[in-house]
Amino acid sequence: MNSSSHPPSRPLLSLRDAQVTTTDGTTLLTVEELDLHPGDRVVVTGPSGSGKSMLLRTLAGRWEPGLRFTGERVAGFDRTGFVPQRGLDALHPLARLASQLRRVTGSTPARVTEVLHAVGLTDDALHRRRPTEMSGGQQQRAAVALATLTEAPLILADEPTSALDHETRDQTLAMLLGVVDPEQVLVVATHDGAVAERLATRHLRVRQGEILEIPVDAEVPA
Numbered sequence: 001m002n003s004s005s006h007p008p009s010r011p012l013l014s015l016r017d018a019q020v021t022t023t024d025g026t027t028l029l030t031v032e033e034l035d036l037h038p039g040d041r042v043v044v045t046g047p048s049g050s051g052k053s054m055l056l057r058t059l060a061g062r063w064e065p066g067l068r069f070t071g072e073r074v075a076g077f078d079r080t081g082f083v084p085q086r087g088l089d090a091l092h093p094l095a096r097l098a099s100q101l102r103r104v105t106g107s108t109p110a111r112v113t114e115v116l117h118a119v120g121l122t123d124d125a126l127h128r129r130r131p132t133e134m135s136g137g138q139q140q141r142a143a144v145a146l147a148t149l150t151e152a153p154l155i156l157a158d159e160p161t162s163a164l165d166h167e168t169r170d171q172t173l174a175m176l177l178g179v180v181d182p183e184q185v186l187v188v189a190t191h192d193g194a195v196a197e198r199l200a201t202r203h204l205r206v207r208q209g210e211i212l213e214i215p216v217d218a219e220v221p222a
Contacts (some may be wrong), residue, residue, distance in 0.1 A: 010076070011035035012153055012185055013059060016070035020054055020063060028067070029054045029209045036154070036185050041177075043196040043216075044189040046206035053188040055206060056156045059187060075154075081147030083157035087139030090146055091131040097142055098127035105149040110148065118179050119145045120171065137168040141175065155180060157188045159215045161195060173198045 020029040026197040029051045036042065036059070044052050057063055060080045061073060084090050092100050101112045116127055119141040131139055140160065147155050157176070161169040173195060180186050188199055196203055200216045 011037050011074075013077050014072070014074045016072040016074075018058060018069065018073060020058060021068050021070070023066050027209060029058060029211075031055070031071075031164070031211050034204075034211065036187070038153070038183040038185065039201075040187075041180075041199050041201045042187045042204060043184070043200035044187060044204045044206060045191065045193075045196060045200070048191075050060055050206045051209040051211075052206050053158055054209070055187055055204070055211065056187065059154065060156060061094070063137075078152040079150055079152035079154075081150040081152040081155040082142050083140075083147050083155065083160045085159040085162055087136065087141070087143035087202065088131055088149065090143040091139065093132045093189060094130050095123065096128050096130055097121075097134075101146055101149055104146065107149045112145075114133045115145045115148050115179065116142075119148070119175050121145070132142070136163060137171070140168075140172055144172070152184070154185045157186070159190055161190065161192060166194075169194070170198075191219065 004211065015031045015034040018031040019027055021027050044055055046052050050174065058073070061075065063069055082090065098109070098112050098116065102109060103106065113127065121127065121138060121141050124136065126134065131142060134142065161172050164172060169192070177199065186199070188195060190196065196216070203216045205212045205213050205214050
């Protein structure tokens with residue numbers, strides 16, 4: 001499964017004949033062939049329980065205990081950024097925001113401030129707050145800042161806008177497009193057709209653990 005928008009080049013990540021199974025042999029995910037290239041903006045859609053989150057875990061090379069991966073996964077990187085459904089899940093709830101971002105990523109104070117401003121947290125007073133003292137939208141922006149500060153070549157986001165209203169969702173999508181480096185790969189799992197419409201250069205549809213690449217302008221089924 002290759003993107004036709006890219007000339008032949010070495011992918012950032014490749015999967016070949018990949019399967020994730022349980023200990024009793026139940027197949028949860030099958031990927032015959034998938035290449036991700038620098039600059040890809042991939043949106044992953046599919047019904048609940050179809051395997052979207054499992055695909056993200058496989059891209060990251062991290063599986064829950066009791067699951068077995070077979071096949072080939074070749075990655076030209078060792079760091080992955082992650083934006084969860086709830087921003088608070090990515091953050092220490094009681095540590096002041098800017099200080100925890102510096103500690104976790106090793107970034108300078110100036111760089112942390114720069115990225116927090118880039119994601120829309122421009123009030124420096126927010127930087128001294130604990131995540132539990134912030135709104136859901138602010139927490140989500142902080143989670144994006146954390147993923148950005150990792151400077152990881154691959155950034156994964158699992159339903160990052162599902163808990164947001166439409167206005168905050170649109171702001172979050174614009175923010176993602178603004179802060180992700182042109183050479184980074186962004187993969188977003190979502191139920192929201194607006195996310196695919198706004199972000200995708202590639203669209204993967206997951207159904208019962210099978211992956212199909214579809215045109216980016218195709219309607220996203222419920």
